[in-house]
Amino acid sequence: MLRSRPAALTVLLFAIFASAAAHAQTALVGGTLVRPAQGDTLAGATVVVEPSGRIAAVGPSDEIDVPAGAERLDARGQYVMPGLIDSHVHFFQSGGLYTRPDALDLRFAKPYEQELSDIKARLPATLRRYLASGITGVVDAGGPRWNLDVRAQAEQMAQAPRVGVAGPLISSVARPKLDLGDPPILKVETPREAREVARRQAEARFDIIKIWYIVGQGQTPADFRPVAEAAIETAHEAGLPAAVHATELETARAAVEAGADVLVHSVFDQPVDEAFTQLLVENNVIYIPTIMVRERYGEVFAGAYEPTEAAKHLGNEQVLASLDDLGTEVPADSLPQRMRAALGRDVAPDAIPPSQTAISNLRALHDAGVRVAAGTDAGNIGTPHGPSLFYEMQLMQQAGLSPMEVLETATRGGAALMERAGAPNADALGRLQAGAPADLVVLRENPLDDLTNAATATHVIRGGRVFDASELIGAAKR
Numbered sequence: 001m002l003r004s005r006p007a008a009l010t011v012l013l014f015a016i017f018a019s020a021a022a023h024a025q026t027a028l029v030g031g032t033l034v035r036p037a038q039g040d041t042l043a044g045a046t047v048v049v050e051p052s053g054r055i056a057a058v059g060p061s062d063e064i065d066v067p068a069g070a071e072r073l074d075a076r077g078q079y080v081m082p083g084l085i086d087s088h089v090h091f092f093q094s095g096g097l098y099t100r101p102d103a104l105d106l107r108f109a110k111p112y113e114q115e116l117s118d119i120k121a122r123l124p125a126t127l128r129r130y131l132a133s134g135i136t137g138v139v140d141a142g143g144p145r146w147n148l149d150v151r152a153q154a155e156q157m158a159q160a161p162r163v164g165v166a167g168p169l170i171s172s173v174a175r176p177k178l179d180l181g182d183p184p185i186l187k188v189e190t191p192r193e194a195r196e197v198a199r200r201q202a203e204a205r206f207d208i209i210k211i212w213y214i215v216g217q218g219q220t221p222a223d224f225r226p227v228a229e230a231a232i233e234t235a236h237e238a239g240l241p242a243a244v245h246a247t248e249l250e251t252a253r254a255a256v257e258a259g260a261d262v263l264v265h266s267v268f269d270q271p272v273d274e275a276f277t278q279l280l281v282e283n284n285v286i287y288i289p290t291i292m293v294r295e296r297y298g299e300v301f302a303g304a305y306e307p308t309e310a311a312k313h314l315g316n317e318q319v320l321a322s323l324d325d326l327g328t329e330v331p332a333d334s335l336p337q338r339m340r341a342a343l344g345r346d347v348a349p350d351a352i353p354p355s356q357t358a359i360s361n362l363r364a365l366h367d368a369g370v371r372v373a374a375g376t377d378a379g380n381i382g383t384p385h386g387p388s389l390f391y392e393m394q395l396m397q398q399a400g401l402s403p404m405e406v407l408e409t410a411t412r413g414g415a416a417l418m419e420r421a422g423a424p425n426a427d428a429l430g431r432l433q434a435g436a437p438a439d440l441v442v443l444r445e446n447p448l449d450d451l452t453n454a455a456t457a458t459h460v461i462r463g464g465r466v467f468d469a470s471e472l473i474g475a476a477k478r
């Protein structure tokens with residue numbers, strides 16, 4: 001008896017380890033693959049996902065052997081797609097009414113300290129909301145130094161997207177109302193100072209250097225250019241990409257001539273010209289249109305904000321509720337005159353249309369072969385974390401991109417940004433192929449019929465682990 005005990009234990013242990021390994025492997029069987037990187041679909045397909053976080057095999061179901069003991073997920077009638085990437089978010093902002101006292105100062109109604117502590121307390125839930133939305137990667141385009149903690153938290157949690165972060169914005173203007181000791185925006189006045197700030201950010205291991213290229217009244221883009229150039233040069237010396245906020249054609253041109261790798265907004269003021277388009281193509285610039293955020297600010301300030309169905313389902317309830325506070329919780333007579341005037345008028349929700357210039361510029365740049373990545377500026381007032389990407393994708397379709405092309409910008413486009421930012425194996429991210437990272441989403445409805453169907457995730461696979469989307473949203477609400 002005593003002798004047989006170790007043998008029995010060995011058999012038992014073997015069984016435990018064998019079953020643990022088998023359970024970690026998953027096969028999505030019978031679904032229709034949507035492959036934006038290839039621009040096609042494949043019906044009746046199987047994807048085998050490794051516990052190591054890679055796709056082991058993908059192809060027609062009759063050609064793919066499902067390994068014995070793999071967990072099978074019946075995907076018949078469903079759509080399997082690479083996980084989405086939102087290339088432009090800000091975790092230091094909630095998306096609610098009180099999150100930008102520099103734009104709308106309501107600190108008398110809610111102290112900014114309280115807003116920031118709510119945002120930090122809610123961070124794990126915010127990360128889960130992204131994943132529940134089928135968004136398996138996000139890039140924070142600038143914020144306080146605690147953005148590094150956001151990335152660390154996401155790396156520790158299983159239920160989180162992969163996160164890339166920029167640090168405090170190297171800016172032509174100051175925003176003192178946002179400075180509670182760890183400012184998201186730093187006014188930088190000399191090239192020497194820009195080099196110093198960018199160097200320190202690279203040493204702190206931020207993924208991207210971000211520049212806020214704001215041209216004030218009476219200024220020209222040439223005024224800030226030496227500072228931008230110094231920051232971009234320093235970023236490149238450290239092997240990091242430089243992302244620039246520049247929303248006018250001449251500012252964006254100056255930024256790209258200075259070496260910018262990424263433009264995080266559309267050109268809003270006028271149509272792009274041939275020289276600018278060629279400059280973006282030749283410099284391999286990633287263009288993030290970020291169309292929706294301006295419209296949403298306008299709607300909230302006009303008392304005309306209506307959340308989308310996806311936002312109601314996937315967004316944070318308190319954040320969305322705060323967007324109705326103007327004129328109720330926040331008395332109308334405490335608001336700036338222009339807002340009181342807007343609230344007095346009965347502004348219809350469609351009264352603030354998305355920028356047609358931004359939309360036609362997206363079409364022109366995409367047609368010319370510029371690399372486009374979908375991004376929302378989530379966190380800004382009226383643009384909640386998680387579901388906003390679906391609305392942005394609809395606006396991109398209005399520009400004339402096909403649903404498949406839009407999905408390409410929200411998968412491979414974001415992957416191109418993550419690759420520049422040094423994310424491991426990002427070159428295969430957003431591809432449904434063996435060896436690629438197993439970041440996937442299973443959708444109930446076909447996103448190619450209607451891009452709002454991209455919001456119908458039933459399961460989300462992140463790094464080879466399978467999550468039920470409704471459990472994720474349930475966990476985010478607890």
Ligand SMILES: [Zn+2]
Pocket residue numbers: 088089090141264377
């Ligand atoms: Zn932004």
